[in-house]
Amino acid sequence: MPPLPQHAALAAWAADHLLDPVDVDCTTTVMLKILDGKCKMGPHDKDVIPVLYDAIRHRPGRLLDDAMHALIARARSGEREALVAEIYEHRVLAETAISRPVMKAYKARLRAAGVLGGAGAGDGD
Template sequence: MARWVAARAFAPGEVDCAITVMLKILDGKCRMAPEEKRVMALLYAATRALPAQRFGAAAHALIAEGCEREDEAFRLMIYERRVLAESMLSRPVMKAFKARIRREGLFDLPVAA
């Protein structure tokens, strides 16, 4: 995954999209297949150090904690942050991000990549 990401230029807005998808995975509202969720989590991890446009250290800290905790109260807090994050991104930006990663073969990579 790191090589796949390194071979592409990710705009700060696209990093925001990866962060937002990771929040959606953690809040339990993501409708992706389990393998797609795993690939998206790997994408988030590979883009985590890249500059984001809107989200930064606080979002990364929340995600890190969310990966460790499974209590409902914390999941609700992640849900609220995710909804706020989605409201800050335009639909066309998120759709373009999802289309790009599909077009460029993200989900065709071996899961262990």
Template sequence: MSDLVALYELVPAKEWLKNHRLSPNEIDCVIALKLKILDGKCKMNKLDKTLAAELYRECHTLKGDQLGDEMHALISCAGETPSQEMIEQIYETRVLAETRISRPVMKAFKARLRDTGLLPAKE
């Protein structure tokens, strides 16, 4: 499926959030995912990263169960093209943040995004 076709079939994050409330644990996942995108370690394809970043933009003021204002401030400071020094700081912060989120919670979160049309289904 081409990125253009996939984008057409998916629901924009702002619309998606009107019908899908995020739990505090899922907000933690959104924050951790944005950190992973910023530090360059995210293995998602370009389209998925773009859509996940859009979701973060819509949630950037929300606090999770474990993550919140401090992480949002770091992400805001980093911008979209962080310096190498900032990438290293984001990496260290992200690794610690991910220890607070269980693997099953993150996997279930990503599956929910795919099952409900925010991210394309895996091929």
């Protein structure tokens, strides 16, 4: 799908606001959840996260390394089915590394900024 005008605005927002390495880790973790099929966000929010991810994936995370980004790139390039077990393992590791309050605060910031849907959208994620 070609980039839409709102994608440029979302990418710019991410570049300006998702500055902390933990933001990179949280965005990467949600990407893994989307690829793993375990993300409970609505379709719009599932479309937003990859835009945010693409805008900040070059930045270092605090807990997650380049191996996660390489796995995501492989999955997005068409190897997803072959990588199901590996995506699952990395998703579980990422979710374990990031505390629940940190992830909830990250999503709350995105909702408060209007980047993600309103309260309750993807809270079970």
